[in-house]
Amino acid sequence: xxxxxxxxxxxxxxxxxxxxxxxxxxxxxxxxxxxxxxxxxxxxxxxxxxxxxxxxxxxxxxxxxxxxxxxxxxxxxxxxxxxxxxxxxxxxxxxxxxxxxxxxxxxxxxxxxxxxxxxxxxxxxxxxxxxxxxxxxxxxxxxxxxxxxxxxxxxxxxxxxxxxxxxxxxxxxxxxxxxxxxxxxxxxxxxxxxxxxxxxxxxxxxxxxxxxxxxxxxxxxxxxxxxxxxxxxxxxxxxxxxxxxxxxxxxxxxxxxxxxxxxxxxxxxxxxxxxxxxxxxxxxxxxxxxxxxxxxxxxxxxxxxxxxxxxxxxxxxxxxxxxxxxxxxxxxxxxxxxxxxxxxxxxxxxxxxxxxxxxxxxxxxxxxxxxxxxxxxxxxxxxxxxxxxxxxxxxxxxxxxxxxxxxxxxxxxxxxxxxxxxxxxxxxxxxxxxxxxxxxxxxxxxxxxxxxxxxxxxxxxxxxxxxxxxxxxxxxxxxxxxxxxxxxxxxxxxxxxxxxxxxxxxxxxxxxxxxxxxxxxxxxxxxxxxxxxxxxxxxxxxxxxxxxxxxxxxxxxxxxxxxxxxxxxx
Numbered sequence: 001x002x003x004x005x006x007x008x009x010x011x012x013x014x015x016x017x018x019x020x021x022x023x024x025x026x027x028x029x030x031x032x033x034x035x036x037x038x039x040x041x042x043x044x045x046x047x048x049x050x051x052x053x054x055x056x057x058x059x060x061x062x063x064x065x066x067x068x069x070x071x072x073x074x075x076x077x078x079x080x081x082x083x084x085x086x087x088x089x090x091x092x093x094x095x096x097x098x099x100x101x102x103x104x105x106x107x108x109x110x111x112x113x114x115x116x117x118x119x120x121x122x123x124x125x126x127x128x129x130x131x132x133x134x135x136x137x138x139x140x141x142x143x144x145x146x147x148x149x150x151x152x153x154x155x156x157x158x159x160x161x162x163x164x165x166x167x168x169x170x171x172x173x174x175x176x177x178x179x180x181x182x183x184x185x186x187x188x189x190x191x192x193x194x195x196x197x198x199x200x201x202x203x204x205x206x207x208x209x210x211x212x213x214x215x216x217x218x219x220x221x222x223x224x225x226x227x228x229x230x231x232x233x234x235x236x237x238x239x240x241x242x243x244x245x246x247x248x249x250x251x252x253x254x255x256x257x258x259x260x261x262x263x264x265x266x267x268x269x270x271x272x273x274x275x276x277x278x279x280x281x282x283x284x285x286x287x288x289x290x291x292x293x294x295x296x297x298x299x300x301x302x303x304x305x306x307x308x309x310x311x312x313x314x315x316x317x318x319x320x321x322x323x324x325x326x327x328x329x330x331x332x333x334x335x336x337x338x339x340x341x342x343x344x345x346x347x348x349x350x351x352x353x354x355x356x357x358x359x360x361x362x363x364x365x366x367x368x369x370x371x372x373x374x375x376x377x378x379x380x381x382x383x384x385x386x387x388x389x390x391x392x393x394x395x396x397x398x399x400x401x402x403x404x405x406x407x408x409x410x411x412x413x414x415x416x417x418x419x420x421x422x423x424x425x426x427x428x429x430x431x432x433x434x435x436x437x438x439x440x441x442x443x444x445x446x447x448x449x450x451x452x453x454x455x456x457x458x459x460x461x462x463x464x465x466x467x468x469x470x471x472x473x474x475x476x477x478x479x480x481x482x483x484x485x486x487x488x489x490x491x492x493x494x495x496x497x498x499x500x501x502x503x504x505x506x507x508x509x510x511x512x513x514x515x516x517x518x519x520x521x522x523x524x525x526x527x528x529x530x531x532x533x534x535x536x537x538x539x540x541x542x543x544x545x546x547x548x549x550x551x552x553x554x555x556x557x558x559x560x561x562x563x564x565x566x567x568x569x570x
Contacts, residue, residue, distance in 0.1 A: 046561045049074060050220040050550070054118055054277045057223055060561075061110065061121050068103035068110075068121035068168060070564045075123050075170055077569045078557035079221050086554045087202060091215040093128050093193045095171035097137035102168045109166070118280050120166030125222040127213050128172040128193070129179055130268065131156040131257035136169070142259040143177040143190025145416045146409045150396040157254025157289040158226065158268050165284045170222050174212030179228060181261045181382055181431075183424030186506020187211055187236075191417045195508045198240060198516060199551035200495075205511035208236035213271045217243055219551050224281055225271045230261045231374065231482035234269050238490040239473035239519030240511070242546050244275045244536065246282055247478075249527045250485035251298050253282075256291035259389055262381035263294065264445065265482050273546060275491060275537040279305035282529065303530045311541050313534035315353030319522075320360025320466040321346065325369045325476060332475030335501070335512045341494035342472040345520050345539070349470065352538055360464040362480060364455040369476065371451060373444040374483050379431040380441045386431075403432050421507035452484030458525055468528070468535055473519035481523055489532040492545035493520035515549060 045065050047056040060066055076099075082089045096102075106121045115121065126132070129142040131152040141147040159169065174193030176185065188196035188211030196211045198204035199219045206215050210227025214237030217225045227234045229247045238245025246269040253268040260266055270281035287302045288295045325331050327339060350356050362368070383403050390401045400409050407428050410417040418425075450456075457480055460469060471477045473490045481488050498514045505511035520539065522532045540546075550556065563569045
């Protein structure tokens, strides 16, 4: 059984003791009639939920090692661990009371007909600005008490696609309230959810408005989570939580049923632990939706993004580095260590066969850095589209029906929405003061497109004959793609060193901090996700950066499928 050299003979009693202890621990919780060898095999066949992939979970479900009901129970227990015990990461606002019933029905369907897709029976956490019908038992609030117990008219478009694929909506993830479009508040804070924090350092900033989705994915509270991005809110959480994140082209995934900031910049995408999982999810949620006319202009058919998973994808490609502005720490605010690991990433990209064109600057780089046009567009869009959202609600017990009434509601209920150090409503107020679609708005919108696309990303790709751009994910990276409506795919690149100077990010959060992850972003033109996924996959598979460091011990839930199957969790 063991091949030991004569120099290691002394280890044999130790190994025997360890094996005996393992067998005894298994036997103590074993069902009657199951021998110890069978138990060892069964336990080894169960995936570790901290790192389990969609494919691993699907294989286990198909093999009958566990059911979707077991999986939901295990994830519920893991969520309870980090929400109610230990560091209280506050990644999840609420769980779905219908999830177990949905799982049981999907288990029966698997037995009768087989799985619908790779997401059949897989639990998914979604950001709390993505609508689910109230009859399921969950709220859709963007983290605001002003929408608690409101009734939305329908599921969001992406939720419909997830359900059609057989996915289980596990619950709602915490977020920066109103997708961080409320005021100068800390990332990850909402009135309903409290302060979400990063799992890689105590009280570290989770980043971006999709904070809860990212933290949940980072420690295995679900294999799949969905976030939304207007400018940075998938990319930055992926960056700081050691994840793969896809910010799709505006119009690739539906925003119907998503509490809005701006139809010109909002997009929905996956946050997962691997590029492969993100590709699986994007293949399901992408596609046209008659309830979102932006999606009707996308190319047809929707690609199978799994076909993009090519380890050699970077060979022969030309990848550009837009240094001007985006690698200037005095503009980006990045810690200098970010550029250290970025230079190492560029060396890896070269080693994988790509030509790195450096620099390959955006002609509009400085114009983007100094422009306030994005704010003008977002302020106007938010007021008009949020008012429409409130009006669309079938019921809303708070009585709030407009942005103006939201501002007043927050002032009327300070214990809920304006606790000490979280009182800022400056963005809401600025948006309410706008006067709608006027010449200033339209010129700002047009100039955004010019800066981000025509004289920005597209110009650099054309001038330097590039296949994509690459930048560190932190800092100013997301803005050109945001104002152009273009995609970004982000993967883990490194971690801050132990001696990094810890900075203050919010009333309760810090950044940077030792061990907090740093991401790498691939950017491209409209609907170039397939290629960007392939480049990110090639880099990820060569480096395996995510596996180099785990979250801090107290932040990692201990419940596994074994505990559900053999008695620790009911």
